[in-house]
Amino acid sequence: MPPRCPPASVVFLPFLYPALFRSLPRVPRAGLSTSTPASISSATEDSRDRPESPTTNDTIPISRLNPSPDDYAISSFADKAKITILAGGGGHGCISFLREAFLANGPANGGDGGHGGNIYIQAVQGENSLHKLARRRIIRAGRGKTGQGSNRGGARGEDVIIQVPIGTVVREIDRIDPMVEENVLYHQAREKEREYEKLVREAEAAARASEETGIGESTALRLNMDLPEPPEHPNAHKFVLYPGMSSGERRNLSLPRLPIRERLFAQPDPPIHLDLSVASPRPILLAAGGLGGLGNPHFVSKDRPRPLFATKGERAIRMQLELELKLLADVGFVGLPNAGKSTLLRALTRSRARVGNWAFTTLQPNIGTVVLDNHKGRPIVKPKSAVGSSPSHSVIHDATFGSVVVSKQHSQVQIGEAPEPLKRFTIADIPGLIEGAHLDRGLGIEFLRHVERASVLAFVIDLNAGDAVKAVKSLWTEVGLYARMREDEERERETSERIDWQGDGVNLARGRMVVADLPEPVTQPTGLHIASKPWFVIATKGDLPETEENFNNLKTYLDAVTDGKEPHPSNVEHAWTEDCVAIPVSAIHGQGVDRIIHWTLVLLDD
Ligand SMILES: Nc1nc2c(ncn2[C@@H]2O[C@H](COP(=O)(O)OP(=O)(O)OP(=O)(O)O)[C@@H](O)[C@H]2O)c(=O)[nH]1
Numbered sequence: 001m002p003p004r005c006p007p008a009s010v011v012f013l014p015f016l017y018p019a020l021f022r023s024l025p026r027v028p029r030a031g032l033s034t035s036t037p038a039s040i041s042s043a044t045e046d047s048r049d050r051p052e053s054p055t056t057n058d059t060i061p062i063s064r065l066n067p068s069p070d071d072y073a074i075s076s077f078a079d080k081a082k083i084t085i086l087a088g089g090g091g092h093g094c095i096s097f098l099r100e101a102f103l104a105n106g107p108a109n110g111g112d113g114g115h116g117g118n119i120y121i122q123a124v125q126g127e128n129s130l131h132k133l134a135r136r137r138i139i140r141a142g143r144g145k146t147g148q149g150s151n152r153g154g155a156r157g158e159d160v161i162i163q164v165p166i167g168t169v170v171r172e173i174d175r176i177d178p179m180v181e182e183n184v185l186y187h188q189a190r191e192k193e194r195e196y197e198k199l200v201r202e203a204e205a206a207a208r209a210s211e212e213t214g215i216g217e218s219t220a221l222r223l224n225m226d227l228p229e230p231p232e233h234p235n236a237h238k239f240v241l242y243p244g245m246s247s248g249e250r251r252n253l254s255l256p257r258l259p260i261r262e263r264l265f266a267q268p269d270p271p272i273h274l275d276l277s278v279a280s281p282r283p284i285l286l287a288a289g290g291l292g293g294l295g296n297p298h299f300v301s302k303d304r305p306r307p308l309f310a311t312k313g314e315r316a317i318r319m320q321l322e323l324e325l326k327l328l329a330d331v332g333f334v335g336l337p338n339a340g341k342s343t344l345l346r347a348l349t350r351s352r353a354r355v356g357n358w359a360f361t362t363l364q365p366n367i368g369t370v371v372l373d374n375h376k377g378r379p380i381v382k383p384k385s386a387v388g389s390s391p392s393h394s395v396i397h398d399a400t401f402g403s404v405v406v407s408k409q410h411s412q413v414q415i416g417e418a419p420e421p422l423k424r425f426t427i428a429d430i431p432g433l434i435e436g437a438h439l440d441r442g443l444g445i446e447f448l449r450h451v452e453r454a455s456v457l458a459f460v461i462d463l464n465a466g467d468a469v470k471a472v473k474s475l476w477t478e479v480g481l482y483a484r485m486r487e488d489e490e491r492e493r494e495t496s497e498r499i500d501w502q503g504d505g506v507n508l509a510r511g512r513m514v515v516a517d518l519p520e521p522v523t524q525p526t527g528l529h530i531a532s533k534p535w536f537v538i539a540t541k542g543d544l545p546e547t548e549e550n551f552n553n554l555k556t557y558l559d560a561v562t563d564g565k566e567p568h569p570s571n572v573e574h575a576w577t578e579d580c581v582a583i584p585v586s587a588i589h590g591q592g593v594d595r596i597i598h599w600t601l602v603l604l605d606d
């Protein structure tokens with residue numbers, strides 16, 4: 001582990017140089033409340049008991065880091081979508097015969113129907129939201145075209161690729177597969193046909209017996225007349241009949257067995273559950289289109305030289321899917337409302353997140369990308385192999401902090417290849433959390449899943465809003481409770497997936513419940529899947545006076561957590577406490593942000 005976050009080389013913080021800041025005027029901004037709602041964590045309640053302090057930024061000129069509340073970019077965002085997908089049905093086969101001069105009854109030449117289009121899904125870079133899909137709701141692939149005369153096959157239906165952001169989880173909720181339904185209907189029709197065949201056999205036997213005993217033809221005829229109407233051919237609904245067929249031809253029509261056909265694309269088994277946490281190199285099949293019908297030449301035989309039928313295209317599958325986006329940021333900001341998360345995101349990235357001096361300014365997650373380059377004093381990450389050392393590590397060259405060894409981390413490096421330099425990492429800024437967020441109070445719970453997948457958690461604490469230690473503890477408590485709740489949910493889902501219905505696909509009442517042979521889910525939720533992540537605290541608004549003591553207390557507490565004298569603030573056992581640091585910053589002045597980048601890179605390496 002590299003050394004703890006080194007001290008800043010820039011002079012800016014009031015508790016480092018109090019005299020510089022003592023003279024700041026304490027003028028609250030008129031018309032804007034600086035207090036937080038009553039429900040906000042007890043940590044913020046403390047601030048109301050304190051003497052009024054200059055929490056507003058009237059003295060600071062409007063800038064990119066202190067923008068007016070109207071200066072922000074709106075981006076449509078949805079992290080959940082329910083969609084119905086319909087694969088394309090197959091086109092029907094064609095009934096046609098060659099017609100030429102001097103050839104009145106030419107051979108059959110109906111083309112096959114085209115196959116229906118498939119529906120695929122692909123996780124791609126550059127997509128950040130599911131709002132387009134949420135609005136679209138129904139997605140259809142193209143239907144195969146019907147075959148034509150002169151053996152011309154129908155065109156294939158168009159495929160559809162649903163592009164989703166990386167981090168999307170896809171779950172199948174419902175599926176209607178016409179092939180399964182048809183299978184059931186076929187077996188029912190076949191049953192009826194067998195019963196009828198039995199009746200016919202009995203009638204014939206009776207007729208033969210009566211002929212032998214000399215009862216006479218009339219009794220046999222009567223027996224025949226007692227027979228019910230013959231049932232329809234079990235596959236009759238799968239055929240298209242020649243419209244010009246006479247009723248006699250229709251009555252004498254004997255339909256053949258359908259040939260067994262290989263599917264080009266195998267329909268994935270239910271239930272589909274995909275976790276698209278990396279960009280998909282190629283689209284993944286969700287719903288396969290129906291097979292196209294066969295033209296009448298397929299049914300030509302010695303007994304049937306001119307088949308007056310072709311087959312219909314297969315009806316296609318219909319599925320209901322639930323998409324859930326868990327943004328895959330490297331760092332997740334967690335903080336109380338109005339702590340300064342969005343300002344910090346603006347300071348670290350080119351984000352234009354909305355900033356305002358009231359709680360819940362941010363209503364949807366913002367993602368910012370920190371670009372590491374040499375031009376703006378940001379550290380650059382070079383593969384260590386380039387400086388003659390282990391190829392699995394890289395080095396940050398940073399004027400302020402010297403060189404720190406950092407591994408190649410997120411860059412997807414093949415074994416044997418030189419590691420790629422880390423060029424950027426992403427940060428998710430989510431709406432503020434309030435006490436009871438895990439019980440769905442406030443807005444936070446909805447969005448905690450976006451930080452659930454972050455590699456590093458950064459707790460943004462407003463040094464001017466009361467006891468920072470209390471704030472860290474209350475935030476971690478919410479996150480810990482949320483983590484346990486999620487583990488519980490996951491366990492329930494796993495249990496329900498273990499149970500399946502096994503039947504013969506014919507008689508639905510004759511199935512039985514089976515429990516799949518999957519590993520038993522973990523018995524007790526621990527919350528460790530979040531609590532084991534590396535984390536640190538960003539103590540912001542350090543430019544405001546009288547924040548020094550608060551920061552010092554926070555630092556002492558975090559040192560105690562690191563040394564094991566204090567438990568992890570979430571009280572989760574075996575949680576990450578290797579090196580809990582607090583970095584003082586003033587986001588509004590853009591001061592201290594390089595230290596955040598530096599420390600993030602160190603933690604990303606863990
Ligand atoms: N003095 C000072 N004010 C700051 C600093 N950072 C943010 N602020 C102010 O604090 C207020 C809240 O900032 P935001 O960035 O909107 O806070 P937030 O945490 O994103 O708030 P929510 O989105 O509501 O959760 C704004 O008025 C900022 O100008 C800082 O470093 N120093």
Ligand SMILES: [Mg+2]
Nearest residue numbers: 341342361362
């Ligand atoms: Mg915000």
